[in-house]
Structures are given as C-alpha cells and as structure tokens.
Amino acid sequence: MSEIKPKIRIGMTESSIRRKRILMAVVVIACAGGAYAAYNYNQKASVVEVPVAKVRRGEFRIVVRTRGEIRSVNSTTILAPQVPELRIVTLAESGKMIRKGEVVVEFDAAQQEQNLLERNTSVRTIDSQTVQTQASHRIVTELDGMNKMTAEYNLERSKLEASKAEVVSEIEGAKSRIDVGISHGELGQVGQTINTHKATQRADMERMEQNKDKAVRDVNRAKGYLSNMVLRAPSDGIVNLLPNFRTQGNWGSSPPPFKEGDRAWTGAAIAEIPDLSELRIDLKLEEVDRGKMELGQKVKVRVDAIPDREFDAKLDWISPIASVQWRGGGMTEKSFPARATIIGNDKRLRPGMSASAEILIESNANQLLIPTRASFSSQGKPSVYVQNGQNFTVRLIEVGKRNDNEIVVLNGLKEGEAVTLENPAEAARKQKKL
Template sequence: MKKGAAILAVVIVVGVSVAVAAALRRDTGSSSLPTALAARTTFVDFLQLRGEIRPVRSIVLTAPSSGTDLQIVDLATNGAKVAAGDAVVTFDPTVQQRTLETKQSELKQAESEIDRTEAEQRRRVASAQSELDEAKKALERARLELHGNELRARIEAEKFVIAVSDAEEHVRELETKVDGERMAAQADVAIARQKREKAQFDVRETERIIASLQVRAPIAGSISLLPNFRAGGPGMRNAPEFKRGDRAWFGAQIAELPDLTSIQLTARVDEADRGRVQVGSTVRVHVDAVPDRELTGTLKDISVVAKPDFTTWPPVRNFDVVVSLAESDPRLRSGMSASARVELDRLPSVLVVPTAAVFQRGPATVVYVLHRGTFESRPVTVLRRGRDQIAIASGVKEGERIALKEPEQEGAAK
C-alpha cells in the first residue's frame, strides 16, 4: 500500500515538472521573439534621398580666361572668412611679367620711332619748302627781266619768256613736292602712332591679365573650395579640392562664396521613383555634420529630363530635385552631405504596424499576435504600404503585441 502511494507521488511530481518545463519553454520561446505594438497614429510613407546642402545664391570664383601658365601659388583655406576685396586665389605671374617687360620695351621703341619720324619729316618738308622758296625767287627775277623784252631782239626776248615759263613750271613742281612731303610725313607719323597705340594696348592687356591672376572676393563670406576634377585619377568618384601648386585651366571653378542665409538641398531621384514624388511635398532633412537638428523643407523643383549616372555600371538615370529649406543654421556649409525624407503619403489616425511584422503566407497577408503566451496567426487587410510602416484596415486591434519574426522560423533556427 505504501509502495503504491510512493509510486503515485513520484508520477504526480514528474507530471507537474514536465508541465512546468513545457510552460517555461513556451514562455521563453514567446519572449525571445522581437515584438511591437499595433498603434493608432498617423501613417507617413516617405522616400529616402541623399544630397548636399547648396546656397540659393552663391558667387563662383573662376580661373581667368587668358594667360598661359595658370599655376596656383596662393590659395585661401577652405572655410576661411574673407572680406570684400581680399585675395582668394593667386596664379603665378612670372610669364606675364616677362611679357609685360617686352611689351613696355616695344612701347618705348614705338614712341622713339614717332619722334624720329616727326623729326625726319620736318626736315624733308623744310628742305622742300626751301627749294620752293628759291624757285619762287628765281621766278620773280625772271619776271623782272621779262619787262625789257620790247627793247630786245625777238630771239633774245623769247629766251626770257621761256625762262619765266620754266621757272613757273619749276615752282609748280616744288609746290607739288612740298604737298607730297607733307602728306608722306602725316602718313609716316600716323603709321608710327598706330604702332604706339598697338604697343600701348598690348601693355594694358598684359597688365589686365596680370591683375586677373589674383582673384579677389567680390563680397564677404566663407570660402568653399571646389573639386579639381582633373586631379582625380581614373575611377575616382570624389575629386580632391584645389590646392597650392595645382594647375588650373581657362574658366576652371576654383572656389565658391556662398550666401548661407538661404539654403537648399540638391539631390537625385531614381527614375523608378519619379512618379511617386510631387512638387510641394514636405521634406525632412538631416545634415550629417549637424546631427542634433532636423530641417524642414519643401520639394521645389524636379528636372524635366533624366540624366545618366556613370558612377555605376550599367548607368542608371536620375532626375535632379531641389528642396528649399525654410530655415538655416550657422554651422551649415556649402557641400555638406545630408539625408532627406520626402513625404509621399499621409493617413491620419490609422492602425500602423512595422513593415517587418507583416508576412505573406500563400495568398494571405498575416501577422502573429501574442495571445496567452503564444503567437497566433491572424490574417489582416493592408490599407497602405510604406517604407517602414504598414497601415492596417482590419485584422488586428490597437495595443495588441505582434511578432517581428515568424515564430516557425524562430523555432527552426533554434
């Protein structure tokens, strides 16, 4: 009798232990799954973008469009504050200084040539004028001697008439010569002056080029150095900034003076998402360098034509978008990287669950609801799908806890 009672007690203890172990195992399995609460809130679907902060208004400082060797010998540091008129970029003026010396020497030669030409022409005109004066005197003497012709023999009188005629012809020739010398003198002086004007232009142009080799800030602001695309090697996605010693090309964009009182975000949208974004959408912007602040903006513009992006292969096509930001921050700088969340859809006061909590079981969409220590499968009707959230029309109640992983997969993993 006692032996039977002992056996019964042992069986009862073993049964209770097994039940407790099973319950603990079930609770442990349930509690090991990550869960979330179904909450009634505002459903927001968004598109994640990456872009950079750009000023609405900025002044780009470029290399001059003239000169030969555009090597940078002095350059303001990135982020340095400058006042209007301060030198930002200085290019090597050695070649142009030598050219200026040559042009100045040519100008002095042209001015000396004018002096020589004018002196020579004055001498030639004076010499021709002297000959003309002497011819006129000879003509007057011939005319005086002609007065006594009525007393002379006919042959002798004709000689005096011919002498007067020759003297008159000689005077006319010399007058023509004097006029010709004056015209030649004016032409020679004009040519010499044209040479001088050309030399003066060359000097002024060279001085202008030398002045343009030092680029100054037109307004006050902070310098933002731009990338030197010719310095990057093949396959480099991010070109280095311009620095001292770099050689620029005509019109190269060296630095930027941004007006950061009004800023915007420039980004690109994949062609697959183009139909989902609309001008006027609300945008939330987080700047990587300013993690403690969120900026609010509005999608201002979307490009009409897609541009190929050759940083990937095969290249994809993207649309440029511009987000205007309603506020700024003194810590912001042009070119800072930022992430943006473009609001695509908004549903107020709907039941929302995480995207990871909804599963597809054949044709049915289900969630796993925690009920009395176990997860039960429950079909749901999806109202709207988003990137991180799904709006549920029916099938789950507010406040219910749902699994973020399928219980069967969790068990199989164990």
C-alpha cells in the same frame, strides 16, 4: 474422465514464474518511458522560432529618401580673373575664418610683371620712333620748301627773259617762252611732290599713333592683369575651397579642391565665402520620384557630421530639366536637381557637409500599421499569420496604402495583435535543414 492441464509447467517453480512476470513488467515500463521521452524530444524539436511584430496604431508616412550637400543660400564666389596662364601660389585654408580685405587667392605674378616691362619698353620704343619720324618729316618738308622756292624763282626768271622778246630776235623770244613753260611744269611737279610727302607723313604719323595706342592698351591690360593677381575677401566669413574639376581624382570620387600650385582658368570658381545665417541642401531626385514632388513639401535633414540633431527644411526649387552625368564606360546617370531651405540654424553646420534627406509626400495619422514583411498572399489575397500561443493562424486582411516599410490595414486586424514576419512553414523547413 477429462484431463486436467496443470497450471504450472513441468520443471518451473513458483518463484521462477514470479521473476519472469516482474522482468516483463520492467521491460514494459522501460519501453513506455522511452516512447514518452522520444515524444517529448520530437515536440521540443518541432518548436519553430518565427519573428513577430505587433500591430500598431500610428502615423503613416510616404517619403522619398535621397542624399545631398549643405550649401549657403547667399555666398560670394571667388572666380579666377580673365588672365592667361594662372598658377596659384597662395591659397587661404579651407574652413578658416577670414576678414574683409584679407588675401583669399594669390597667383604667380612673375610672367605678368615681365609682360608689363615688355609693354612699357614697346611704348618707349614707339615714342622714339615717333620722334625720329617727325624729324625726318621736318627735313623733307624743308627740302620741299627749298625746291618750291627754286622752282618759283626759275619761273619768274623765265618770265623775265620772255618779256625781252620784243627787243631780241624772234628765236631768242621763242626760246624764252619755252623756258617759261618748263618752269611752270617744274613748279607743278614740286607741288605734287610736296603733296605726296605730306600724305606720306600723315600716314606715317597715323601708323605711329595706332602703334602707340596699341602699346598703351597692352600696358593697361598688363597692369590690369597684374592688379588681379591677388583676390581678397569682400566680406567676413569662412573660406570654402571648391573642387578643381580639371584635376583627375580617384575613379568614382569627387574631384579634389583647389590647392597651391594648381593652374586655374578664366572664370574658374576657386573658393566661396558663404553666409552662414541661411543654409540649404542641394538634392538629386530620381526620375521616378520627380512626379511625386511639389514645392513647399516638408523635408527632414540629417547631417552626417551632426548625428544628434534632425533639421527641418522646405522644398523650394525643383529643376524642370534633368541633369545627365557620365559615369564612364558609356554609362549615364539622370537626376533632377532640387533645393530645400533649412529652417533654423546650428553653429556646427558648414557648407559642403554631406546629409541625407526625407521628403514628406503624404502623412496620415491614427492608422493601423503592420510591417511590409508581415504581409503574405493567400488564395490571391493579402493575408497575415496571426500568433495564437504556440500556433499561427492565417487571416485574410484588407490593406490600403503602403511605403517601403509599412502597410496600412483597413480591416482584419486589431491593435496589439502579433503577426509573423516570415511564413511559419518556410521557417520550419529552414530550421530542419539546420
């Protein structure tokens, strides 16, 4: 007879077995809940935030960006005159309206007034010396005349004595003839002396005339200097004071404009009175951009002081020669000066304002565009990460031209699709580190 194993172990009741089964069921349910919670937590933690952009259709533009300064096309520059040791004592206020004939710059005239006084004194001194010289010449001329008359008288008397040779002794006759020769010699010597005196007098008068001419020129020059001590406005306009390049400013900053008390040099551009009806922007082009430029290209100008308006301009001049500027420490900066005339006007525009410019090199309408940041390389070819719900798919694309911000897509994308601006895998790694 085979043994029959009991279904209930010895010492265990039916109720204790039921409690054990219930406890095990609770443990299993709790473990399942924890696993589900951990799964959901990991799923939430794995959500990666990646910046995306929409594929758009629009105008593709290639532009060159640079900085410049507003200038007047037609302006009158006030230049320092050709006068030594100029010092500014009065200067019109920059940005102030000025009328024709009003004082723009006045220089210290004290030195020139002193110079004019000295030159006039020199002229008067030379006139006095000329009068004295002429008086001396008259005295010498009169003495020379008397000496000539005396010599002629002596000659005639000697001739008279010689004529008595027939009635006097032979010795007396010979003596008289000798006296006649001596008188002839004295008369000739007096004539030579007179000629010498005349030549000396002519030289003296020529020297006095030269001194007088020089003194008069000095007077006229001093008067001219004095007349240039005040520079007036040739027309109505607004005064714009120009930089004083001989004044040391802060390193890396532009020289300060002229001010009262500054010294100027001949030909220094102190101020300008611009014609505000026609303005331009002076630009500096980088060497790498010079080859892209053509006259007539459109320019968009934004003036720093007028942020609410964009001005149109046209590129009308590019320097064929580069301009080199020294930056100190042996460093140089090479650029090509250029100009663009602003189309239209605004009463707020003033010469000297700083501005930024965009020179339009190329423009193509109705192009499929993505940001430059959205393009990546996959298998050595251009690609993008296209968003599909919470997932991202790598897709190869065909690209065309590009600028600093956008790329033209020729094939592989549709308008409105979302592409990432960052590699999702790299974004995930960055997020895990955080």
